Amino acid sequence: MSKGTSMNIEAFSRSKYKNSTKPGDDVILIEPDQVLAVFDGATDPTGAFYNGESSGRIAARSAARCVADMLVRGTLDEAPAEMIFQEISTSVKTAAQERNVAHPASTTAALAVKCGDMYRILALGDTGVRLNGTKILQHHKIIDTVSTAARIQVHKTLSQRMDESDDVEFATRQTIFLGLEAAIETGKLTRQETELAIQAATQASGLPQSVVAEFLSGGIRTQFHYANADHLLGFASLNGGQVIANGLTDLTIPASELESIEIFSDGYISIPTSGIRCADWEAEFTRVETEDFHKTGAFPAVKGSTSSETCDDRTVISAGI
Structure with missing residues (x-):
């Protein structure tokens, strides 16, 4: 050959x-x-x-x-x-x-x-x-960098009050997917805890906090709006x-x-x-x-692994x- x-x-x-x-x-x-x-x-x-x-x-x-x-x-x-x-x-x-x-x-x-x-x-x-x-x-x-940093912070927060790792991961996924505002409304996170997630994502991405907060408030379910968009989070x-x-x-x-x-x-x-x-x-x-x-340490990602x-x-x- x-x-x-x-x-x-x-x-x-x-x-x-x-x-x-x-x-x-x-x-x-x-x-x-x-x-x-x-x-x-x-x-x-x-x-x-x-x-x-x-x-x-x-x-x-x-x-x-x-x-x-x-x-x-x-x-x-x-x-x-x-x-x-x-x-x-x-x-x-x-x-x-x-x-x-x-x-x-x-x-x-x-x-x-x-x-x-x-x-x-x-x-x-x-x-x-x-x-x-x-x-x-x-x-x-860059939008994945935002989601990942916020997810890691939310995972850290929820790990302090949930024992089962799968439960923590699925709750974290739902929080990042539905958005931080929904997490506040349902009592899953406090306003202060969501602010920590926004700060972490802002620092990781280098983007304006207002841009980061707007996206995370609505969650990944709104991500398709940024597809092929002329926006700082556009991809x-x-x-x-x-x-x-x-x-x-x-x-x-x-x-x-x-x-x-x-x-x-x-x-x-x-x-x-x-x-x-x-x-x-x-x-x-x-x-x-x-x-x-859990993809929260050396190998950060938008989602972590679970038993399934x-x-x-x-x-x-x-x-x-």
Whole structure:
């Protein structure tokens, strides 16, 4: 096998539900020696399923089919990245409408496309790409930094008056999802305790406190309003709307300079420092779960793990070239 002309491919994807009773929101697309892609559908905050699929999985699967179609048409080689992602976004909207999805469906996308003797790396959202086991291309949303810092503070507060770790985690998730104002109204938190969460998120993000407070007051259930929005908390999303180029990646690199490509969803909180195999990613995942199960310490995240769920779905494609 000559370098740059073929691939040795591994892939692994696991739902966040430990008993595997529900599918995750990640979708893989593999066309050997043509395109590798991972799509991470956004979790539907309503928890709704449509014929066995969440809105996030519907979005991710629609995006994968759209990319496969563009591959056949030759669009992925030279078309502007903005046009490619807009076509994917439009396909997500169509799929959501066909299934009468109530909450806006959305997904990320990260692709490695073989273009002759070159590879084109395209990404939008927080799904990441690593080249040659060293160069990492991954965009992190500032709105997640806000949610994470607030969640950690709320988790700390609730841990002082709740004994069961699962109860603390689920109560924390509900608080951050429904918003701090709802937590005050229901008596879950005091006004002073919500102020501590706002202060923590303001410090972590560096954003004006008024911006942070407005978002956290309404909670993650309002996050879709910031998708593709011209706002300090705005982020790019393949959600059927006009896609903004915030954090968009479009990189072309000679195949002769590549030894490996890894594409991974953000369910992997930490990236392995050695090895590119799926087993290496899973070993790192296990290490993180052992060291910071609640994701409030060395590996902060928007959600922590519980006895029934990990913090997120996780997916990785590893290709040796």
